[in-house]
Amino acid sequence: MILPKDFRNTYEEVPASLRDLYSQESPEKGSKPSSKLSRQSLLKSHQRHLAFLTEGPLPIRTLILPKPYAPSRKAIRDASSRRLNLGDLLIDSRNPESFIVVKSITLPYIYSATVLVVEDEVGDVARLTISNLEHTAIDPIVSESGILAVKQPCWSRLVDGGYHIRVDHPSDLVILEGGDEIVKEDWRVREERREGRDADEWKKEGDMMFLKKMFRKALVCYNHGLHHLSTHPNAPLQIDLHRKKCGVNIVLLRLDAAATDLSLAICLSFSTLPTPPSNPALTDPATIASWLHSQSTTDPLNLSSQLPPALRALAARIKFDLGLYQSTPTYNLPLLSSYVGPLSLHLDAATYISDVEVRDSGAGHGRGTFAKRAFTMGECVVVEKAFVLPGYFIADRGSDCLLYNLGNGTAAPRPGALLFRELVQKLSWNSSLRREFFKCDDGGYEGEVGVGRGEVEVEDEWAVDVFRIERIRTLNCFSVPTRSLDLLSPTHNPHSNPELRNGFWLHASFINHSCLPNSVRTFIGDVLVLRASRDIAAGEEITHQYTSPDIDIHERQEKFKATWGFECDCRLCAVDGAVGEQVKSQRRVLFEELKSAVVKAGGQGALTSTAIKRIARMTGRLEALYAPAEGEPDQYENLPRLALVHPTLFLTEAWRGVGNMERMIEAARKLLRNFGILTAVDTEKRTFEVDLGQGLVNVETVRALKYLAEGYTKKGWTGIAEKCVGLAKTWFVIITGTEVGMEEFLKQ
Numbered sequence: 036m037i038l039p040k041d042f043r044n045t046y047e048e049v050p051a052s053l054r055d056l057y058s059q060e061s062p063e064k065g066s067k068p069s070s071k072l073s074r075q076s077l078l079k080s081h082q083r084h085l086a087f088l089t090e091g092p093l094p095i096r097t098l099i100l101p102k103p104y105a106p107s108r109k110a111i112r113d114a115s116s117r118r119l120n121l122g123d124l125l126i127d128s129r130n131p132e133s134f135i136v137v138k139s140i141t142l143p144y145i146y147s148a149t150v151l152v153v154e155d156e157v158g159d160v161a162r163l164t165i166s167n168l169e170h171t172a173i174d175p176i177v178s179e180s181g182i183l184a185v186k187q188p189c190w191s192r193l194v195d196g197g198y199h200i201r202v203d204h205p206s207d208l209v210i211l212e213g214g215d216e217i218v219k220e221d222w223r224v225r226e227e228r229r230e231g232r233d234a235d236e237w238k239k240e241g242d243m244m245f246l247k248k249m250f251r252k253a254l255v256c257y258n259h260g261l262h263h264l265s266t267h268p269n270a271p272l273q274i275d276l277h278r279k280k281c282g283v284n285i286v287l288l289r290l291d292a293a294a295t296d297l298s299l300a301i302c303l304s305f306s307t308l309p310t311p312p313s314n315p316a317l318t319d320p321a322t323i324a325s326w327l328h329s330q331s332t333t334d335p336l337n338l339s340s341q342l343p344p345a346l347r348a349l350a351a352r353i354k355f356d357l358g359l360y361q362s363t364p365t366y367n368l369p370l371l372s373s374y375v376g377p378l379s380l381h382l383d384a385a386t387y388i389s390d391v392e393v394r395d396s397g398a399g400h401g402r403g404t405f406a407k408r409a410f411t412m413g414e415c416v417v418v419e420k421a422f423v424l425p426g427y428f429i430a431d432r433g434s435d436c437l438l439y440n441l442g443n444g445t446a447a448p449r450p451g452a453l454l455f456r457e458l459v460q461k462l463s464w465n466s467s468l469r470r471e472f473f474k475c476d477d478g479g480y481e482g483e484v485g486v487g488r489g490e491v492e493v494e495d496e497w498a499v500d501v502f503r504i505e506r507i508r509t510l511n512c513f514s515v516p517t518r519s520l521d522l523l524s525p526t527h528n529p530h531s532n533p534e535l536r537n538g539f540w541l542h543a544s545f546i547n548h549s550c551l552p553n554s555v556r557t558f559i560g561d562v563l564v565l566r567a568s569r570d571i572a573a574g575e576e577i578t579h580q581y582t583s584p585d586i587d588i589h590e591r592q593e594k595f596k597a598t599w600g601f602e603c604d605c606r607l608c609a610v611d612g613a614v615g616e617q618v619k620s621q622r623r624v625l626f627e628e629l630k631s632a633v634v635k636a637g638g639q640g641a642l643t644s645t646a647i648k649r650i651a652r653m654t655g656r657l658e659a660l661y662a663p664a665e666g667e668p669d670q671y672e673n674l675p676r677l678a679l680v681h682p683t684l685f686l687t688e689a690w691r692g693v694g695n696m697e698r699m700i701e702a703a704r705k706l707l708r709n710f711g712i713l714t715a716v717d718t719e720k721r722t723f724e725v726d727l728g729q730g731l732v733n734v735e736t737v738r739a740l741k742y743l744a745e746g747y748t749k750k751g752w753t754g755i756a757e758k759c760v761g762l763a764k765t766w767f768v769i770i771t772g773t774e775v776g777m778e779e780f781l782k783q
């Protein structure tokens with residue numbers, strides 16, 4: 036089809052236009068549309084849109100969340116559910132007790148959303164837009180002539196006039212089998228099972244579909260094969276088909292279904308042994324499924340050693356993906372780190388959370404995570420495999436997409452949009468995972484939309500509320516590099532702003548922020564490693580920095596408020612906040628002047644001692660703005676002085692550059708001090724003491740120690756140099772998660 040020149044793709048919604056449209060309540064709300072498009076014009080428009088997907092330039096995918104509304108909690112088969120037709124639907128008015136059954140009369144348009152033309156049981160037609168389905172055009176979930184039940188249907192306005200039916204929550208859509216009794220008689224179809232095909236042929240076709248990445252079609256073929264085997268038994272083939280279905284389900288993130296298939300395959304493989312096992316548990320699918328879901332590394336039935344390798348590998352995969360827990364922080368992290376690459380993020384690692392507990396923080400911060408035992412500096416406090424970390428190829432522009440949330444006017448770029456999509460997919464298909472996820476902080480969403488935490492059950496499953504998923508994502512996700520170590524690489528330029536992924540960790544979500552934290556989180560692929568950055572006492576709350584604090588207290592608090600809805604009340608924020616406005620503004624001005632002086636000095640070729648001294652004098656003036664007034668106690672005594680960090684780092688490296696070791700040592704100690712870490716040197720006894728207090732451990736403090744070691748070595752004070760190296764090593768592990776790359780870093 037040749038598209039007309041003036042063709043506009045109205046299936047790709049424009050967020051700003053939609054926001055404007057939704058900003059005013061429709062005067063027609065609650066009434067029936069006064070006019071509607073004919074079947075012919077809907078079909079014609081649809082054909083053009085389908086042609087656009089093959090002929091037109093593809094825009095960036097735009098996922099849109101309208102204003103929040105709760106998913107329906109009514110099963111369509113519930114006797115009190117009301118079955119409607121298109122003619123009964125009202126504008127912008129959803130009834131959670133109602134549903135409609137429609138049949139697709141077109142191929143689906145699958146891009147930012149899925150669009151179909153559907154007819155109802157009396158032949159009326161409508162455009163149906165389904166958001167948040169994870170399928171692709173080659174492997175669709177909804178098909179031409181597919182039959183769907185849509186819960187709480189209503190007419191939603193379109194920007195260009197007219198109406199469509201819009202589905203946002205995956206649990207508001209039910210895909211019906213052709214033979215389902217709920218489907219009207221003349222729509223019912225016998226499932227297509229080409230005569231003459233045997234299970235082996237279905238298996239081959241399924242394998243072919245799998246290779247073509249048509250995963251859902253592969254599942255259909257394997258199911259046909261299994262159906263054939265119900266009348267032509269062949270145990271090895273049946274095991275094989277369940278095994279293959281399990282593998283496809285894992286690819287589609289349908290882990291609950293994968294566990295069901297695998298338990299059937301395992302039981303069949305045991306029951307068909309020449310001497311079947313005496314333990315009946317081994318041939319009971321429910322027992323095997325519950326072991327797969329047990330989240331425990333224990334294996335009371337000694338299954339692992341008895342399973343054929345292919346089934347054993349699948350069992351391990353499912354257990355890791357559903358979440359596996361170990362009680363000790365024993366890991367070979369360097370080995371795990373060696374497996375990680377841009378396309379291999381997902382590691383086989385169990386989660387360690389045994390030595391922390393979640394309880395009310397008692398400080399008005401909601402729930403928090405607390406130490407159940409003492410941790411020494413550097414120890415792992417939590418090690419956690421991601422619940423979801425999308426593994427896309429960053430250079431692949433085909434995965435570009437944006438998520439617009441019209442409810443709060445925010446837009447998330449690709450990392451957030453892809454995390455949202457994958458969270459929706461994982462939660463839609465795995466009811467066993469929903470309860471834990473929906474316990475995470477949702478910032479009071481339930482109250483706003485009028486749903487209580489315990490009430491969200493649908494057909495014994497938790498409803499998949501996409502608005503709530505998005506709220507939970509924004510409050511709890513982390514931006515992550517492939518490995519924290521990569522952020523330190525000499526080729527990594529912090530100003531080039533490399534794209535970080537967005538990931539979700541269920542347990543780390545319960546850790547509150549402090550600008551003066553006692554732990555540092557790092558990432559090795561999809562494994563989060565949280566280490567104590569100072570000694571932590573049993574019972575102490577574990578905290579980490581959500582983001583490194585802005586120098587300016589107002590900007591800092593604004594960021595916390597805008598992103599997470601809180602105001603930080605840590606000691607640093609209290610002290611920075613209590614500084615008079617005049618001093619605050621003087622600090623800001625001087626900081627900016629220093630920044631320009633540093634840029635200017637750097638741009639004039641090799642630095643001279645005169646240029647460095649000039650910056651040192653300006654830094655001294657800034658330092659004076661942190662001094663206490665005469666007779667007053669020093670509020671910053673052992674607190675970070677954030678505005679001084681960059682200038683002192685510059686001075687340390689500049690003095691090093693011109694070979695002035697004494698000045699470099701002095702500046703490096705100041706750098707530590709400006710992060711809140713006090714050092715004391717006894718020149719007589721040649722001792723060096725470090726008082727970490729509540730100071731910050733980060734890459735710059737590791738660098739400061741490295742420079743100190745270098746300086747003291749040059750002076751011949753090897754004892755102090757060794758002490759600095761020892762501490763630098765511990766801190767390096769804290770800020771990267773492992774010792775991988777440590778020697779190189781300390782040598783540079």
Ligand SMILES: C[S@@+](CC[C@H](N)C(=O)[O-])C[C@H]1O[C@@H](n2cnc3c(N)ncnc32)[C@H](O)[C@@H]1O
Nearest residue numbers: 400401402476510511544545546547548599601
């Ligand atoms: C990732 S969650 C942390 C766990 C959360 N407290 C809970 O009850 O689930 C982030 C939310 O915790 C709260 N929070 C975290 N750090 C805080 C702090 N320093 N002060 C006040 N509230 C904080 C905020 O409500 C924030 O949106």
